[in-house]
Amino acid sequence: MSQITDIHLAEVLNSASQDDLAILVDHITDKGAGRIALASDVCARLYAAAQRKELGDAEKTLIAEELQRYAGNTIMNIFRGGEGIPYRELLCDVATRFKIDVSPVESVADIEMAIIKKVLIQSVDKMTPEEREEMAKQLGAKRVVGAGPIASSALIALIRSTGFAPYKLAAIVANAIARALLGRGLSFAATGTLMRGISVLSGPVGWAITILWASVDLASPAYRITVPCVLQIAFMRQAAIVRLCSNCEGELAQHAAFCMHCGTKVPDSTWATEQAAA
Incomplete structure (x- = not known):
């Protein structure tokens, strides 16, 4: 039985597929290359288990612990006994980084989706007018009216009206980040209507997210781990609750x-x- 103490991480990690967990491990371990703040034996264990697709309860607990440690200030972690910070605190920190106001009563899932949408909006902002027009055409609209933020808002509204519910939005962003950082995308188990349209947005949005990621000022190296991990966890949570x-x-x-x-x-x-x- 998993010993994950943080309920918000436990409910996601315990229901996730091995493929999705492997993406998370690659983000944490830098595809097995290791990181300064990650013990070499933990890195080797997680990466080997991910390669075999045998990430069990013990490995899921390690994933949760390492993610929480990355997010916490090193000195503060000493006072916490090395346990890091709760996932909700980590999530709110990432939201603040993206200039998102978080209400104390908002659910973890809602905060995650606010981050997903902010990344998507910022990515659309990075597109050229021609790319926006092409995306609008692929989504069934003749053109996007306006320029700059107005055009971006119009395109986001169009995406929403086309039926891109939370699962698909999270899948698009998490997939683009995985491709940009890991060189491989997510493994979608679902077929049919569920994934219809993702290919339409994955191209232009994926390119824009890659540009966005390269230009984002992440002062702390920890953000280069926690941000993609939050986006992946957001997708995993939506994958666990989506109804078909x-x-x-x-x-x-x-x-x-x-x-x-x-x-x-x-x-x-x-x-x-x-x-x-x-």
């Missing part, structure tokens, strides 16, 4: 009564049941 339509495999919005892709009634929807009985 039984008919078309499309992603269902939270509390949806019917599938927005094919109209099939969601079996566990109280609202849909009441409407059908009316």
